[in-house]
Amino acid sequence: MIKRITSIRLPHVPIVCFIAVFLSLMFLTSCSSEPPLDEESELRHIALVAPVHAEEQGDAIRLGAEAAAKEYRFELDYIALEPSDDEAEQLQVSLQALERGTSAILVDPASEAVLKDLGVKASAAGIPVIALNDARMNTGVMAAIAINNEAAGRQAGQQLADLLGGAGIVAILRSDREDPDLIAREEGAKQVLSNISGIQIADGAACGKREDACWQAAKQLLDRDAIDGILALDIQASLGAAKEVARRKEQGRIKIVTFGSDLEQLQLLQDGVIHKLVVQNGFSTGYLGVEQAVRVLDGSRYDKPIVLETKVIDADNMFWMDNQKVLFPFVK
Numbered sequence: 001m002i003k004r005i006t007s008i009r010l011p012h013v014p015i016v017c018f019i020a021v022f023l024s025l026m027f028l029t030s031c032s033s034e035p036p037l038d039e040e041s042e043l044r045h046i047a048l049v050a051p052v053h054a055e056e057q058g059d060a061i062r063l064g065a066e067a068a069a070k071e072y073r074f075e076l077d078y079i080a081l082e083p084s085d086d087e088a089e090q091l092q093v094s095l096q097a098l099e100r101g102t103s104a105i106l107v108d109p110a111s112e113a114v115l116k117d118l119g120v121k122a123s124a125a126g127i128p129v130i131a132l133n134d135a136r137m138n139t140g141v142m143a144a145i146a147i148n149n150e151a152a153g154r155q156a157g158q159q160l161a162d163l164l165g166g167a168g169i170v171a172i173l174r175s176d177r178e179d180p181d182l183i184a185r186e187e188g189a190k191q192v193l194s195n196i197s198g199i200q201i202a203d204g205a206a207c208g209k210r211e212d213a214c215w216q217a218a219k220q221l222l223d224r225d226a227i228d229g230i231l232a233l234d235i236q237a238s239l240g241a242a243k244e245v246a247r248r249k250e251q252g253r254i255k256i257v258t259f260g261s262d263l264e265q266l267q268l269l270q271d272g273v274i275h276k277l278v279v280q281n282g283f284s285t286g287y288l289g290v291e292q293a294v295r296v297l298d299g300s301r302y303d304k305p306i307v308l309e310t311k312v313i314d315a316d317n318m319f320w321m322d323n324q325k326v327l328f329p330f331v332k
Contacts, residue, residue: 043075046293047097048286050081051108051133052090053209053236056262057282058108061132064286065106072294077102086209087111094118098125104293106286108132112180115141128296130289133181133280135305143292144305147280149181152310153188156257159276159312160193160229163255167198168228171221173214173237176206182233185259189231202227207237214240222248232258239264242273261313261327269315277313281326284308 048065051058062078069076079093087110094114097105098121105127109115115131119140122129128142135146160170170193175182193199205221207214218241221227230245232238238258245254251273258265261279268274288306296302317323 043073044103044297045075045077045101046290047077047079047102047105048289049079049090049094049097049105049107052081052086052110053083057260057280060261060282061108061286061289064283064288065290066286067283068287068290068294072290074103074290074294076290087114090114091117095121098122098127102127103297104128104130106130106132106289106293108285109134111178112136128293130293130296131305132285132289135307137303137305142296143289143302145285145288145292145308146305147308147310149184150188150191152259152278152280153185153190154192155188155310155312156185156231156259156276156278157189157192159278160189160231160255160257161196161199163257163275164199164229166196169200169202169226170229170231171202171225171227172204173218173221173230173232173241174204174206175234175237176208185233207240209236211236211239211243215243216240218244222254227254229255229257232256234258235260235262235265238274239268242268246273266318266327269313269318272315275314278310279313279326280308280310283326 046069048062051061066076077097079097081089081093090110091114094105094107095118105122107115107118107129109118109131115134115136116138119129119138123140129140131137131141131144133146135144137144164170172186172189174186190201193201202225205217207217214236218230222244230241232241238256238260241256245251245256256274257276258274259278261277261282265274265277269277285308292302292306311323311326313323313327318327
């Protein structure tokens with residue numbers, strides 16, 4: 001199930017008020033832009049497998065991919081996942097896409113195993129794989145679009161330290177998944193935080209993919225230590241931490257820095273519960289993924305990934321035009 005957010009908003013207006021308007025606009029746009037059947041049948045197909053638990057970031061990737069597919073005259077086959085699906089389901093639908101036949105397949109892999117297994121089978125079938133948000137170019141992966149997660153972690157760590165004025169006790173709320181990207185984020189953050197004399201890194205906590213589990217982890221974390229700042233490594237961790245901080249009525253005192261541009265994160269940023277978001281441009285990821293697929297199909301070869309920059313978003317700059325384009329890529 002994909003949620004979508006809407007156009008440029010005034011800061012005092014809740015973000016959720018625009019969802020209905022945006023969905024109606026998207027419906028009208030899709031109704032008016034479908035090609036005739038004879039034209040559609042001539043288009044080559046590229047499959048885009050939905051990310052796992054990606055929320056609005058996954059939606060932005062899809063919008064970017066759709067824009068590029070239209071420009072390059074390809075038909076994009078978007079393969080959706082259920083909210084409860086994980087890496088096993090993602091690999092299953094990816095392999096099914098190979099069996100049905102496609103010119104190329106784009107995937108933001110939930111794990112290294114997904115990318116490895118898909119790459120081997122796609123290579124045997126002669127179908128290029130384009131990795132999104134993953135720099136690993138395994139067998140069968142012909143191009144990759146990624147961010148430097150260690151650098152993003154350093155960016156987040158510095159933001160948290162700055163919010164605390166260089167002094168305080170911080171904790172990291174992480175996922176219980178063995179995700180190399182999240183591990184790199186944590187390592188990058190610790191590189192910065194451990195070098196600031198006034199910052200003490202307390203024992204962190206881990207939680208799964210459910211917000212309630214992350215809320216419980218955050219509650220135990222805050223019960224155990226007098227925490228001044230939390231670095232949450234993914235969306236669910238940030239929502240759990242924000243829920244507990246708000247329950248304690250300590251928003252503002254306890255600083256939260258995290259990653260992502262989920263609708264609920266943006267509302268919490270606007271409300272002052274979350275203080276900084278490290279954001280990547282999902283629209284560019286999807287667009288460049290399709291563009292790389294087209295070039296690979298035309299004979300180009302790549303030996304290293306395209307690395308995209310991340311931006312730091314807060315309540316003061318989230319409505320700047322450049323940041324609007326990152327947060328709300330459907331705004332024209």
